[in-house]
Amino acid sequence: MLYLKKVEVRALLGKPIHPKTVTARTHSLTRLDDFQDKGHLQTAYHDVEDFAMIHVTFEGGIHNWLEVCANNHRTICDLNPSDMMQTYNPVDAQFDDIYVVEKTGTKQGWANTEPDEDFTLGFPQEVEAFCRTVAYGDPVESDSQLAADTISTVYSGYLSAEQDGAQVAVELL
Numbered sequence: 001m002l003y004l005k006k007v008e009v010r011a012l013l014g015k016p017i018h019p020k021t022v023t024a025r026t027h028s029l030t031r032l033d034d035f036q037d038k039g040h041l042q043t044a045y046h047d048v049e050d051f052a053m054i055h056v057t058f059e060g061g062i063h064n065w066l067e068v069c070a071n072n073h074r075t076i077c078d079l080n081p082s083d084m085m086q087t088y089n090p091v092d093a094q095f096d097d098i099y100v101v102e103k104t105g106t107k108q109g110w111a112n113t114e115p116d117e118d119f120t121l122g123f124p125q126e127v128e129a130f131c132r133t134v135a136y137g138d139p140v141e142s143d144s145q146l147a148a149d150t151i152s153t154v155y156s157g158y159l160s161a162e163q164d165g166a167q168v169a170v171e172l173l
Contacts, residue, residue, distance in 0.1 A: 002149050003142060005058050017058055018149055019170045024054040024157035029069075038072045054157040056170075084120065087113040148173045
Protein backbone atom coordinates (compact mmCIF):
# COMPACT_ATOMS: atom_id res chain seq x y z
CA MET A 1 0.00 0.00 0.00
CA LEU A 2 2.84 2.38 0.77
CA TYR A 3 4.24 1.84 -2.72
CA LEU A 4 0.85 2.41 -4.36
CA LYS A 5 0.32 5.66 -2.46
CA LYS A 6 3.84 6.76 -3.41
CA VAL A 7 3.17 6.17 -7.11
CA GLU A 8 -0.39 7.55 -7.05
CA VAL A 9 0.48 10.85 -5.49
CA ARG A 10 3.77 11.25 -7.37
CA ALA A 11 1.75 10.96 -10.60
CA LEU A 12 -0.81 13.53 -9.40
CA LEU A 13 1.31 15.97 -7.39
CA GLY A 14 4.87 15.24 -8.46
CA LYS A 15 5.96 13.99 -5.02
CA PRO A 16 5.29 10.86 -2.95
CA ILE A 17 2.91 10.77 0.00
CA HIS A 18 4.00 9.18 3.25
CA PRO A 19 1.93 7.48 5.96
CA LYS A 20 0.82 9.78 8.78
CA THR A 21 -0.60 7.61 11.56
CA VAL A 22 -1.41 4.00 12.34
CA THR A 23 -3.65 2.12 14.67
CA ALA A 24 -3.05 -1.59 15.16
CA ARG A 25 -4.23 -4.55 17.19
CA THR A 26 -2.67 -7.97 17.65
CA HIS A 27 -4.16 -11.02 19.26
CA SER A 28 -3.44 -14.66 19.97
CA LEU A 29 -6.80 -16.02 18.90
CA THR A 30 -5.76 -19.68 18.80
CA ARG A 31 -4.78 -19.51 22.47
CA LEU A 32 -8.12 -18.22 23.73
CA ASP A 33 -9.85 -20.53 26.22
CA ASP A 34 -12.89 -21.10 24.01
CA PHE A 35 -10.98 -21.48 20.71
CA GLN A 36 -12.12 -24.61 18.87
CA ASP A 37 -9.37 -26.06 16.69
CA LYS A 38 -10.98 -27.29 13.46
CA GLY A 39 -7.58 -28.14 11.95
CA HIS A 40 -7.55 -25.27 9.43
CA LEU A 41 -5.20 -22.88 11.24
CA GLN A 42 -1.61 -23.24 12.41
CA THR A 43 -1.68 -23.38 16.22
CA ALA A 44 1.87 -24.44 17.12
CA TYR A 45 3.34 -20.93 17.27
CA HIS A 46 4.85 -19.71 20.53
CA ASP A 47 5.33 -16.13 21.75
CA VAL A 48 3.81 -14.53 18.64
CA GLU A 49 0.40 -13.23 17.72
CA ASP A 50 -1.70 -15.12 15.19
CA PHE A 51 -3.86 -12.16 14.19
CA ALA A 52 -2.85 -8.61 13.41
CA MET A 53 -4.61 -5.67 11.84
CA ILE A 54 -3.11 -2.30 11.00
CA HIS A 55 -4.92 0.79 9.77
CA VAL A 56 -2.66 3.30 8.02
CA THR A 57 -3.89 6.84 7.37
CA PHE A 58 -2.79 8.95 4.40
CA GLU A 59 -4.08 12.18 2.95
CA GLY A 60 -7.02 11.01 0.84
CA GLY A 61 -7.98 7.66 -0.65
CA ILE A 62 -10.70 5.18 0.25
CA HIS A 63 -11.09 1.46 0.72
CA ASN A 64 -14.33 0.09 2.14
CA TRP A 65 -14.50 -3.53 3.22
CA LEU A 66 -15.80 -5.96 5.79
CA GLU A 67 -13.64 -8.90 6.83
CA VAL A 68 -14.59 -11.83 9.04
CA CYS A 69 -11.83 -14.15 10.28
CA ALA A 70 -13.05 -17.30 12.02
CA ASN A 71 -11.46 -20.63 12.88
CA ASN A 72 -13.34 -22.41 10.09
CA HIS A 73 -13.58 -19.75 7.37
CA ARG A 74 -12.52 -16.31 6.25
CA THR A 75 -14.83 -13.95 4.40
CA ILE A 76 -13.84 -10.69 2.73
CA CYS A 77 -16.46 -8.40 1.26
CA ASP A 78 -14.83 -5.74 -0.93
CA LEU A 79 -17.14 -2.82 -1.57
CA ASN A 80 -14.56 -0.54 -3.14
CA PRO A 81 -12.48 -1.63 -4.95
CA SER A 82 -14.23 -4.79 -6.12
CA ASP A 83 -12.63 -8.10 -7.02
CA MET A 84 -11.59 -8.65 -10.62
CA MET A 85 -13.20 -12.03 -11.21
CA GLN A 86 -15.14 -14.60 -9.18
CA THR A 87 -16.18 -18.10 -10.21
CA TYR A 88 -18.70 -20.49 -8.69
CA ASN A 89 -18.05 -24.18 -9.30
CA PRO A 90 -20.53 -26.63 -7.70
CA VAL A 91 -18.44 -29.78 -8.32
CA ASP A 92 -14.74 -29.89 -7.46
CA ALA A 93 -13.92 -32.47 -10.18
CA GLN A 94 -15.13 -30.13 -12.96
CA PHE A 95 -12.00 -28.01 -12.48
CA ASP A 96 -9.50 -30.88 -12.04
CA ASP A 97 -7.36 -29.67 -14.93
CA ILE A 98 -7.98 -25.91 -14.46
CA TYR A 99 -5.80 -23.61 -12.38
CA VAL A 100 -8.01 -21.31 -10.30
CA VAL A 101 -5.76 -19.49 -7.84
CA GLU A 102 -2.87 -20.34 -5.54
CA LYS A 103 -3.35 -21.44 -1.91
CA THR A 104 -6.88 -22.73 -2.23
CA GLY A 105 -7.88 -26.03 -0.66
CA THR A 106 -10.73 -26.79 -3.06
CA LYS A 107 -12.02 -25.63 -6.40
CA GLN A 108 -15.62 -26.16 -5.27
CA GLY A 109 -17.80 -23.19 -4.35
CA TRP A 110 -16.94 -19.53 -4.87
CA ALA A 111 -13.36 -18.62 -5.74
CA ASN A 112 -11.60 -15.38 -6.60
CA THR A 113 -10.16 -16.69 -9.81
CA GLU A 114 -7.26 -14.91 -11.43
CA PRO A 115 -7.33 -14.57 -15.21
CA ASP A 116 -3.64 -13.60 -15.14
CA GLU A 117 -2.31 -14.11 -11.62
CA ASP A 118 1.31 -13.17 -12.31
CA PHE A 119 0.27 -9.87 -13.89
CA THR A 120 -2.27 -9.09 -11.15
CA LEU A 121 0.34 -9.71 -8.44
CA GLY A 122 2.81 -7.50 -10.29
CA PHE A 123 5.61 -9.98 -10.97
CA PRO A 124 6.26 -8.98 -14.61
CA GLN A 125 6.10 -5.30 -13.63
CA GLU A 126 8.73 -5.83 -10.91
CA VAL A 127 11.09 -7.52 -13.35
CA GLU A 128 10.52 -4.84 -15.99
CA ALA A 129 11.14 -2.03 -13.48
CA PHE A 130 14.41 -3.66 -12.40
CA CYS A 131 15.55 -4.15 -16.01
CA ARG A 132 14.66 -0.56 -16.96
CA THR A 133 16.64 0.73 -13.99
CA VAL A 134 19.70 -1.29 -14.96
CA ALA A 135 19.46 -0.80 -18.73
CA TYR A 136 18.23 2.79 -19.02
CA GLY A 137 18.95 4.34 -15.62
CA ASP A 138 15.26 4.78 -14.80
CA PRO A 139 14.63 5.73 -11.16
CA VAL A 140 14.39 2.86 -8.68
CA GLU A 141 10.71 2.26 -7.88
CA SER A 142 11.17 0.63 -4.48
CA ASP A 143 13.85 2.86 -3.07
CA SER A 144 15.42 3.20 0.38
CA GLN A 145 12.86 5.87 1.37
CA LEU A 146 10.03 3.40 0.72
CA ALA A 147 11.91 0.81 2.78
CA ALA A 148 12.36 3.31 5.63
CA ASP A 149 8.66 4.29 5.46
CA THR A 150 7.70 0.61 5.59
CA ILE A 151 9.86 -0.15 8.62
CA SER A 152 8.63 2.99 10.41
CA THR A 153 5.01 2.09 9.66
CA VAL A 154 5.38 -1.49 10.91
CA TYR A 155 7.23 -0.34 14.05
CA SER A 156 4.53 2.29 14.71
CA GLY A 157 1.96 -0.50 14.33
CA TYR A 158 3.67 -2.51 17.06
CA LEU A 159 3.72 0.59 19.30
CA SER A 160 -0.01 1.08 18.66
CA ALA A 161 -0.78 -2.57 19.45
CA GLU A 162 1.23 -2.28 22.67
CA GLN A 163 -0.99 0.71 23.56
CA ASP A 164 -4.25 -1.21 22.91
CA GLY A 165 -4.76 0.25 19.43
CA ALA A 166 -4.02 3.89 20.22
CA GLN A 167 -3.29 6.11 17.22
CA VAL A 168 0.47 6.49 16.78
CA ALA A 169 2.23 8.96 14.50
CA VAL A 170 4.57 7.40 11.95
CA GLU A 171 8.00 8.93 12.50
CA LEU A 172 9.67 9.21 9.12
CA LEU A 173 13.41 9.41 8.52
